[in-house]
Amino acid sequence: MAGASAILPRGAVGAIPAAAEAVRTAGTVRLEGLGKTYRSAAGEVQALQGIDLDIRAGEIFGIIGRSGAGKSSLLRVINRLEQPTSGRVLVDGQDIAGINEAGLVALRRRVGMIFQHFNLLSAKTVRENVALPLRVAGVPTAEIAQRVDQALELVGLTGKGGTYPSRLSGGQKQRVGIARALVSRPEILLCDEATSALDPETTGAILRLLKDINRRLGLTVVLITHEMSVIREICDRVVVLERGELAEQGPVWQVFGAPRHAATRALLQPLQHSLPEDLADRLRDNPRDPQDQMLVELGFAGKAVPDLARLAAIVGPGPLRLVLSQIDRIQGHAIGQLVLALAPSAPLEQLAGLADSTRIIGYVDSADG
Amino acid sequence: MLTAQMVDRLQQAFWDTALMVGVSAGIAVALGIPLAVFLVTSGPGGFFPAPRLNRLVGMVVNGFRAVPFIVLLVALIPFTRLVAGTTIGVWAAIVPLAVSATPFFARIAEVSLREVDPGLVEAAQSIGCRRWDIVRHVLLPEALPGIIGGFTITVVSMIGASAMAGAVGAGGLGDVAIRYGYQRFDTTVMLVVIAILILLVSVVQFSGDYAVRRLKAR
Numbered sequence A: 001m002a003g004a005s006a007i008l009p010r011g012a013v014g015a016i017p018a019a020a021e022a023v024r025t026a027g028t029v030r031l032e033g034l035g036k037t038y039r040s041a042a043g044e045v046q047a048l049q050g051i052d053l054d055i056r057a058g059e060i061f062g063i064i065g066r067s068g069a070g071k072s073s074l075l076r077v078i079n080r081l082e083q084p085t086s087g088r089v090l091v092d093g094q095d096i097a098g099i100n101e102a103g104l105v106a107l108r109r110r111v112g113m114i115f116q117h118f119n120l121l122s123a124k125t126v127r128e129n130v131a132l133p134l135r136v137a138g139v140p141t142a143e144i145a146q147r148v149d150q151a152l153e154l155v156g157l158t159g160k161g162g163t164y165p166s167r168l169s170g171g172q173k174q175r176v177g178i179a180r181a182l183v184s185r186p187e188i189l190l191c192d193e194a195t196s197a198l199d200p201e202t203t204g205a206i207l208r209l210l211k212d213i214n215r216r217l218g219l220t221v222v223l224i225t226h227e228m229s230v231i232r233e234i235c236d237r238v239v240v241l242e243r244g245e246l247a248e249q250g251p252v253w254q255v256f257g258a259p260r261h262a263a264t265r266a267l268l269q270p271l272q273h274s275l276p277e278d279l280a281d282r283l284r285d286n287p288r289d290p291q292d293q294m295l296v297e298l299g300f301a302g303k304a305v306p307d308l309a310r311l312a313a314i315v316g317p318g319p320l321r322l323v324l325s326q327i328d329r330i331q332g333h334a335i336g337q338l339v340l341a342l343a344p345s346a347p348l349e350q351l352a353g354l355a356d357s358t359r360i361i362g363y364v365d366s367a368d369g
Numbered sequence B: 001m002l003t004a005q006m007v008d009r010l011q012q013a014f015w016d017t018a019l020m021v022g023v024s025a026g027i028a029v030a031l032g033i034p035l036a037v038f039l040v041t042s043g044p045g046g047f048f049p050a051p052r053l054n055r056l057v058g059m060v061v062n063g064f065r066a067v068p069f070i071v072l073l074v075a076l077i078p079f080t081r082l083v084a085g086t087t088i089g090v091w092a093a094i095v096p097l098a099v100s101a102t103p104f105f106a107r108i109a110e111v112s113l114r115e116v117d118p119g120l121v122e123a124a125q126s127i128g129c130r131r132w133d134i135v136r137h138v139l140l141p142e143a144l145p146g147i148i149g150g151f152t153i154t155v156v157s158m159i160g161a162s163a164m165a166g167a168v169g170a171g172g173l174g175d176v177a178i179r180y181g182y183q184r185f186d187t188t189v190m191l192v193v194i195a196i197l198i199l200l201v202s203v204v205q206f207s208g209d210y211a212v213r214r215l216k217a218r
């Protein structure tokens, strides 16, 4: 696609759709012992401490954590909107600590950013907003016009150039924000809650656009979100921050499948369905009657495969009912759990071999319909 | 009734007032906007930080704002003579008018500049804008409706002040009203001058409001 090829970042080898396959070296971020302390009249706030992190070229990297955990601070040291108090920040291997204003401007042309509230200039049209990064960089007018057209096409806003931002919907405003961030052909795109102000449908559309851009342009995307579904849908790896420290990190399927830190479990809570109330009310700790059924939860953390044929073979002719099922497929791994109703005599040890974890929830009478 | 001579005199006075207000308003804009930008950007945490100079300039501005125009008019006479070469007439009145309007307008423009969403400044930084780019492409254009509203207020109050300057020999509508309307009890002249002033202020206010509405509607 013409629009995409012309917007390709400088570092991308080859061109056009092959960009996804091309090995990119540009677009890495490395944080070493990063710390950030805010000092104000009200006192000191330690927002980040001892963060070591490697973000790889071309990946979509998620940052999650409770409010105030330091996510925005972490993101904003990457383009030096915030100055770290300790540690090092390396973008493509270059330490950005000592750079002067000219170096900073150059860095920010390699690192784009989009915002929760879009932050478009209300006195400028869509075109002028998208053109601004090039104008201040002294790009010739004819080239600006061409690149702005390509950027608008890329985000699906062809024909909206003459409109003022106040006349656009939230989703369209974010598309302008993305076009403005991409027009300088950055290697890295930082997104601070870029979909938090949007409805679910628009969120989906913006996420698909980000994923598409990531694949076609080989752009590294670092994003903060409070919506775990966003991480699940588009991120490759995720880091969990808790009170300014790195709680855990890893591929999304691993962190979501087997959260190790309490903060991660708390964040993932909204994704878990608890046992429906009607069942929970009738749950007993021990079987009272041989006809009672045992509720067993099979947990899948991304290693075992929910193989129903083997499950049926193990259980044999006994009762086997699926009570709840909640399996996500994240990066090709099955994550979630199945709750089965079985005879109390069912061979649990064998079932354990089917899943990553097995647990007896309790017993209910067989009259359960 | 107005004699033909009086009509001439009123016409002349109208243009004198327009000239006094117009030129000093121009000076107020030319000096006031940079002053406002300086006050906003040189404060602590601003992007051209110079806190001590900022405080000093702020104090000077407040000083001028605290002195009533009629006092300033007299107090500035030596300065006026230095700049305009005379202490009477339209050009002599322009000096104190501009000196009093500049800090007034600068403070109003400063408020509008401060109201610009810091998120916009941050976005501009994130796309590689230098500090001056931010003043030019973010602060000034985004604050423009407020600045124009403030300019309207400044011009209206300068029309009033120019009438006072007329009282000390600057010419203009205020001069005519005092000399003929007050000292010679010519009520008709007085009423005509009042009508012209009302009309003038209305036209200024209406144009200002219209410009602000146009800018905000986009």
Ligand SMILES: Nc1ncnc2c1ncn2[C@@H]1O[C@H](COP(=O)(O)OP(=O)(O)OP(=O)(O)O)[C@@H](O)[C@H]1O
Pocket (backbone or CB within 6 Å): A038, A039, A040, A045, A046, A047, A065, A066, A067, A068, A069, A070, A071, A072, A073, A074
């Ligand atoms: N400019 C600042 N001055 C002082 N303290 C700050 C500043 N910015 C952030 N903080 C503090 O630093 C801590 C981390 O803030 P940060 O904005 O990075 O959190 P966050 O994870 O992005 O939170 P949220 O999810 O609410 O956006 C918080 O305690 C916050 O109050």
Ligand SMILES: [Mg+2]
Pocket (backbone or CB within 6 Å): A071, A072, A073
């Ligand atoms: Mg935040």
